[in-house]
Amino acid sequence: MVPGQCPAPEPPGESLGQSQGVEAWLRPLQQGLQLEADRGFGNLEGRRERFSAFLERALRQHPSGLPPHQSQALEQLAAGFERYGQESLARRQSLVRRTRQTLHELQRSLQPPSPVAPPRLRLVASGRPEGQPQSLDPDTPLGQIRGVGPKTAEKLAALGLFLARDLLRHYPRDYLDYANLVRIAALVPGTTATIVATVRRAHSFTSPRNPNLSILELQLADVTGRLKVAKFFAGKRFSSPAWLKAQQRQFPPGATVAVSGLVKETPYGPVFQDPLMEVLASPQAPVQSEQIGRLLPVYGLTEGLTADRLRAAIKPVLAAAAGWGDQLPARLLEQEGLVDLPTALTQIHRPDHQQSLTAARRRLVFDEFLLLQLGLLQRRRELTSRPAPPLARPDAAGPRSLMAAFLELLPFPLTGAQQRVLAEIRADLAREQPMARLVQGDVGSGKTVVAIAALLTAIDAGCQGALMAPTEVLAEQHYKKLCEWLPQLHVSCALLTGSTPARRRRELLADLANGSLKLLVGTHALLEDPVQFARLGLVVVDEQHRFGVAQRNRLLDKGLQPHLLTMTATPIPRTLALSLHGDLEVSQIDELPPGRTPIRTAMLPAAEREQAYGLIRQEVAAGQRAYVVLPLVEESEKMDLRSAVEVHRQLREEVFPDLTVGLLHGRMASADKQAAIGAFARGESHVLVSTTVVEVGVDVPEASVMVIEHADRFGLAQLHQLRGRVGRGAAASHCLLINDSRNALARQRLEVLVHSTDGFEIAEMDLRLRGPGAVLGTRQSGLPDLALASLTDDGEVLEQARTVAQRLMATDPELRQHPGLARVLAEQRHRLSQGARLN
């Protein structure tokens, strides 16, 4: 390319015309799906036909010319809608969800690139002669790399980058695709766009109205027009004159910047909302011509580290990495259609084109998943290597067994899903290989009953059982529930928590050790040293995502190899669960007990809080009870949030002086907590102001209203959990989400909850919106962080990696023939065990 000259833009291709046709086909489908979800999946009766008939027809009549995998997927979905009318609610929800997802992906894949020529950039010849390439190894400190000065090394360290290898894994967070650039005059509100333009003027200042708000304002221009871009910085530290000046200096007049973000309409024309900005070239440091591929990597940067510097530092490391080899053998790469590691690393940092970037990403994602899977499979091998007591005696399910007697006592029959999962568990328990199973089920799906039946199976076989919960409140709830049934079955049962008095504790430990105590319920205290079982057969861990691997393994370290059953109410899609919890078998309770009235959920702005109070008053008058949930216990200086203590005072004194208002939070003494829950359960208090300690397990059927303050502060899965505390009785229940954030994403997240009651759907959206680390607590669950891989988008690579991992473990469990892989895996384990210890 001749410096400074732009090639003519390409004419819009076929794809544009096609994508408009597709849009016209998509829109009614998407509207229909949305409406069906809004109206509770009742198979809407339209003017001409039912929802399912419309979907079946419309999906079959998809536009021609789609890639085969897409048209196939649509055909399959269409076939699914033939039977929609006869399906269960859960199946309907799932089909609607999958259809929406497929259409969304299809829509995304068709978005036409906007045909704009690469920007004018000032070019210089490709740098000075380089001399001999420097010899580097993976552990070379970054400061020793030629061209990385001590200052830059320090900045890199602030990003957690110390060694040459770290730099390689500091992947670009995005790529500027010059094929996708938009001109200023062509910005369309409502779309996400990137422009490349020249800085005319930069100005940073503190807001005249708010001393804690600083504003950086750039006046930009390209050949088509001018645009003002503003970025806001809230916080005291951004208002110092030095900081303001440094900001301004980053964007000198004449510099070329890339700006990307969501475009919004304003009376003054389109603007970027909270844009990402990066200087591509400054008058002092023009872009190197070699950098101008069509894809320019954009890195997560830290203050004072320019993109140029980082790109320059990576370059010699990439050159050296070509000689560092590959942990995967060439044969495997060929079989699996993957590129080699040096190619992948080079192309992820300096992609030649989109295809090579895709291939590079696929290889690196594969590696992340392969290590994840190998780690899980190794752990499974360890978990199940020593034999556990087989727990199903021939007569154990007979009419005289405790388990059968227990099921008789229940005032309801088990749902089909409960029966199926119980059978799966019992089949595991009959084996000598210890069970390692995860039961997933939505809030209220009846996991506890299944757990008790499993524990009784162990006791039937002459063993002891343990039930562990993440909080004292939940442990006590479980204990109370057990006390409804077990005395009638003459099974001894006790509660052990941090606040069990010393004398009671001694007695209880003695009974446990001599085997007269059959079932122990408690918190982590169960794992403490003095707790010795005579014959522990089964451990049930409730709400598994709160338990660290370290805690789980502590039992095994005590020389106990019981069967292990974990239960979680944060369900995730099955393939994901299998892959994430690859060390566990997964069972799913995918059906709710009959007779539940659905919870009506609504979002309220803070200004309309009175409405919520009105509803509470009305429900309490009708004999029901209400929760008011807050994110914090006490007022915090940093955040302007209403706290539980303050709201409790206000409700008791000002809003509901005629009602009894209780308070529950995590910092109360255990006895006080129990008293607060007890009073609420007995109806002695009408309103319970609480923090998220009510999230798990608390079961008060008369509670029919939940008001959640600062709802935008919570994760979706957590809100769904909280909401599950109401709607447990027969009365119609309400959940009001008070949202005082003006953030569009926060609203969008909460909308998911307003429209869906399907825990799986909600968890999936949560995963997409917040990322798996936040949702599942990857650190705590002992999973490695995934730098590139997406648990929601890379499902196919994940399955591929799982298959390869299984094959490797079957043929070469010690990885003797794969020393490179064994080394990386050992390093990962080491890192994770360090992490687990920190928890």
Ligand code: ADP
């Ligand atoms: P989870 O722990 O899965 O959220 P629970 O085990 O606490 O759910 O059960 C929720 C409520 O449903 C409890 O009150 C329980 O007694 C009741 N329940 C459980 N199974 C059934 C069933 N098969 N039919 C009717 N009610 C059930």
Ligand code: MG
């Ligand atoms: Mg439960």
